Amino acid sequence: MPLAPRLGCLDLDTFFVSVERLLDPSLVGRPVIVGGRKGDRGVVTSCSYEVRPLGVHSGMSLVDAVRLAPDAIFVPTRRDTYGGHAARVKAIVERWCPVVRTASIDEFYLDFHGCDGLYATAGDVDGDATIERTVREMRDAIQVETGLPSSVGLGISRAIAKMASGRAKPAGVLMVRAGEEWRFVEGLPVRKLPGIGPVAEAELQRAGIATLGQLSAVPDGPSRVAGMASRLREALRPSGPLPEHDRPAFQEHDETTDGSLSNERTFFAALGDETTVLDALRSLVERVTWRLRRRSGEARTITLKLRYSDFSTITRGRTGPPTNGEDEVWRVARQLLLGSWSRRRRVRLLGVQLSNLVPAGTQLALFPPARPRAGSAIDAVRARFGYDAIRMGAVVAPREEPEAGPR
DNA sequence: TCTGGGGTCCTAGGACCC
């Protein structure tokens, strides 16, 4: 791979906020926090630049956000709404860039290798200038055609491109030219390196390391800090080609297999009653198996997740023959719950994860099913009108609102 | 930082097999 900054990372600025503003123009120019209404249990998923100086950031609890920015407009997250907008952005990007990979709902990796000749015009001093100008045009087109602001970073590796896109915000383009990687990275806090989270940051801090420049000076060795240093050096070398297959980020019924599917719910008030807990579990099983059937997949592994009110969390899983049947998953999930739940402790969160996915119908039919898969009529209605178009009589949805007040 | 919900990837130990 030639040493030129031809890998890009495109990131949609305050994506959820931007979409909400498209749908409700009265939000434009005003402080907006997406994640839930005031008083909800939840976290900030996106916030506008107006509230950042107040200390609001994504991942923060809504309670804290309300305290810091009481005058902001609080909007619930509407996950089903954003994917379509991201897909439109991707379609535009593909007009300019031959290789585009979805990293998340608001992030794409772009490979511009081999594109210099395509976009060169008289007066271009080098390919870097050509590509940078092209990317600016692309970003402007996204803004004009979708109304969504975005930023693009360019570099010799994905990590550099990603860090550059962060630096380019809002609505900027930043190219880190070949050979300038160290200068770009040197002064950045360690947390900016993809893969370094709060835990690693704290460990580095204890070692007296705050910047990536300091980290880069740590020699190879067996320690975890040395491991992070070598990861940093790796990140600054040219990346290989982008992954062959794109990830399904928008339509969950897109690809059948790989990865996992899960649904979980945190309860407003932790649950203690067995019937209520089982009802909540059943409702999760119903939803997650429905999603799996929509993808025409079956799961070999079923995992229960249980979080107690003190936030301690356990997972219990079992692997067996593939299934996507609600009753079969329910049997396993229920058994896992009854076998692991210490009844003395109240349940804050329940989750069901399906993994080890295979395409439906792969399993050798040793015993043909005694009756057709239940639920197909319900599935059909849901496919047309959405999951919530039907509620099963036997399923009582978990409480989402507090009863009357604290007890 | 009293901490949502959807994911991915990694690690480490144990079972089991040859």
Place this chain on the structure above:
DNA sequence: TCTGGGGTCCTAGGACCC
């Protein structure tokens, strides 16, 4: 049965990302 070595699969937990 004092006990090798390599491989794979399963389980549980945890870090990290958006």
